[in-house]
Amino acid sequence: MRHRAVFMVDTSLQQWERIAATRGNGGGDWMHANKYSDAQIQAWSAFNVARSEAIKGLCNEHSYPYVDLAETSFEEGQQLALKGLLTQPERNLPAGN
Numbered sequence: 001m002r003h004r005a006v007f008m009v010d011t012s013l014q015q016w017e018r019i020a021a022t023r024g025n026g027g028g029d030w031m032h033a034n035k036y037s038d039a040q041i042q043a044w045s046a047f048n049v050a051r052s053e054a055i056k057g058l059c060n061e062h063s064y065p066y067v068d069l070a071e072t073s074f075e076e077g078q079q080l081a082l083k084g085l086l087t088q089p090e091r092n093l094p095a096g097n
Contacts, residue, residue, distance in 0.1 A: 001094045006084040007059055008077055009052035012070035016045035 012018075019041050023032055031041060052068070059066040065084045069079045 002090040003088055003093065004085050005090055006063055006081040007055055007064060007066040008069065008081055009066055010050045010069040011056070012064075013049060015048065015070075016042045019045065047056055064084050 002042060018036075020038055022029075031044070036044070045060045056066055056068065058064075065088065067084075069077050072080065
């Protein structure tokens with residue numbers, strides 16, 4: 001199967017603060033809709049940092065691009081990912097996938 005991919009990750013240890021700071025800003029995201037506490041957001045963010053580090057490792061291992069939101073704004077990250085999708089050559093999945 002031919003494909004293109006850019007992975008978006010967030011390895012920022014402060015991501016929970018960014019998430020908590022958006023409370024009450026009219027967002028319909030699932031954390032705020034479910035009334036996550038600061039402790040719940042911190043726990044989810046710690047999990048997301050670990051998951052993001054693992055995804056970065058897999059991207060490096062398999063030569064896939066990624067955008068780390070710890071290094072850029074979300075808006076710029078979206079633009080970088082879109083540019084990557086539009087400019088990278090298509091790839092084939094390895095046999096057996």
